[in-house]
Amino acid sequence: MEPGSDSFTLTTRWSTAADAEGLAVVHAGAWRYAYAGVIPEPGLTRMIGRRGPGWWRRLHDGRARALVAVFGGDIVGYALFGRCRSGPGGEIQELYVRPECHGNGFGSRLFAAARAELDSRGAVPLTVWCLAGNLVGLDFYRALGGRETGRAREHVAGAVLEKLRFTWT
Ligand SMILES: CC(C)(COP(=O)(O)OP(=O)(O)OC[C@H]1O[C@@H](n2cnc3c(N)ncnc32)[C@H](O)[C@@H]1OP(=O)(O)O)[C@@H](O)C(=O)NCCC(=O)NCCS
Numbered sequence: 001m002e003p004g005s006d007s008f009t010l011t012t013r014w015s016t017a018a019d020a021e022g023l024a025v026v027h028a029g030a031w032r033y034a035y036a037g038v039i040p041e042p043g044l045t046r047m048i049g050r051r052g053p054g055w056w057r058r059l060h061d062g063r064a065r066a067l068v069a070v071f072g073g074d075i076v077g078y079a080l081f082g083r084c085r086s087g088p089g090g091e092i093q094e095l096y097v098r099p100e101c102h103g104n105g106f107g108s109r110l111f112a113a114a115r116a117e118l119d120s121r122g123a124v125p126l127t128v129w130c131l132a133g134n135l136v137g138l139d140f141y142r143a144l145g146g147r148e149t150g151r152a153r154e155h156v157a158g159a160v161l162e163k164l165r166f167t168w169t
Pocket of ligand 1: 030031033034093094095096097098101102103104105106107108109129130134136137139140141143144
């Protein structure tokens, strides 16, 4: 297949249980990339281990689904989103791109697709929480126009970590 054909265009679609392996690969790679040195070991490895293909199959059993980004036939990223857990509107809970695919606009495309879906449900404003130690994540959400509207602390793997809230209205 030549570059430029459909297979080499980024597309987004809803996930199914058959995507469990691909989703677990994206999650593991992106978590290591974002949280090594932020979430202490061995907690980070344990948390990644819990989110293997079985976790993703169970998610689909519960009829939840992710928005996946597909490029060249592979899942290169995903977003999980829904109602905001800490206020009105919607929330993107997870948005991850495979590290080897960073810097190609895939994260922005996924964000825009997730936001459009939440907008269509009337789930406004949009909230995203990002760990303060995830500097790339902070730059990404700032670049996409997120306003910093709060801070909180969260217990993660035995550590107390600061996180920032971004809002889009
Ligand atoms: C954050 C993440 C989703 C960005 O995905 P991506 O596909 O690389 O992002 P894009 O190529 O769409 O970049 C969009 C903008 O974000 C900013 N950005 C992205 N990566 C950046 C980096 N490493 N350093 C600084 N700014 C960055 C830039 O402004 C970029 O625009 P530009 O390319 O025109 O300069 C990806 O790095 C990732 O999965 N990280 C690990 C998980 C994570 O942090 N998720 C978000 C927090 S929950």
